[in-house]
């Protein structure tokens with residue numbers, strides 16, 4: 021997080037006396053605002069600083085910035101193990117912020133779904149081509165300047181690196197990326213109960229017995245700066261939390 025903060029500040033200082041590059045400026049404002057958010061406990065001050073930053077950049081670089089650049093162009097991946105609420109929250113969030121939602125489950129080949137249905141966890145061989153498809157879908161959105169919400173387990177760091185590579189400017193291992201991750205975090209008991217209930221309804225291919233394999237595979241590296249959200253809160257509260265973290269600042273332009 022600290023190295024991200026330093027790079028961001030260096031970037032802003034450097035470009036405050038220079039013509040900003042069109043591509044990436046929006047993203048660096050986003051990064052700077054997120055860093056400031058984590059450092060400042062007083063959120064009102066944070067909002068004020070942000071407003072000043074936006075108006076400064078706008079006056080300073082008005083001729084370089086087309087209006088569009090002030091809109092976010094990013095991918096937010098709602099991640100976590102089975103039952104965490106990726107589809108539920110992702111869909112609600114996309115509606116709340118008026119952007120498209122993709123469910124990674126819809127990208128699995130039938131063979132993957134059948135394997136999971138039989139209670140066999142996927143292997144890397146099963147997941148990599150699927151992640152590559154998701155990366156391509158994310159990239160298509162970014163290049164057409166659209167923001168997208170993706171619901172995807174993204175359990176391992178190397179899987180998330182594939183998704184991050186949708187950002188054409190991404191330097192592998194830097195975690196400085198327009199693809200953001202939000203981990204829906206909940207204990208095994210809550211998740212097992214949800215999956216049991218869902219299985220009884222009988223309209224999902226994923227059996228509850230695969231939950232432990234997913235929990236075992238989940239790997240989070242602190243340096244990735246992944247936002248963790250309490251997935252046991254109500255869906256509305258979760259959506260509002262994510263919205264406030266990634267989206268609401270832009271309505272204060």
Ligand SMILES: Nc1ncnc2c1ncn2[C@@H]1O[C@H](COP(=O)(O)OP(=O)(O)OP(=O)(O)O)[C@@H](O)[C@H]1O
Nearest residue numbers: 102103104105106107108214218226251253254255
């Ligand atoms: N915050 C929540 N509070 C209570 N129930 C929830 C919450 N989020 C999701 N659920 C319920 O839990 C079940 C699993 O949710 P959902 O299908 O969204 O999870 P998922 O992470 O997409 O799962 P999978 O990866 O297996 O597809 C659903 O029945 C859903 O209604």
Ligand SMILES: O=C(O)[C@H](O)[C@@H](O)[C@H](O)[C@H](O)CO
Nearest residue numbers: 101102103125142173174226
């Ligand atoms: O990485 C994986 O093993 C898969 O993404 C699974 O997480 C399922 O797709 C999902 O949980 C079922 O909906």
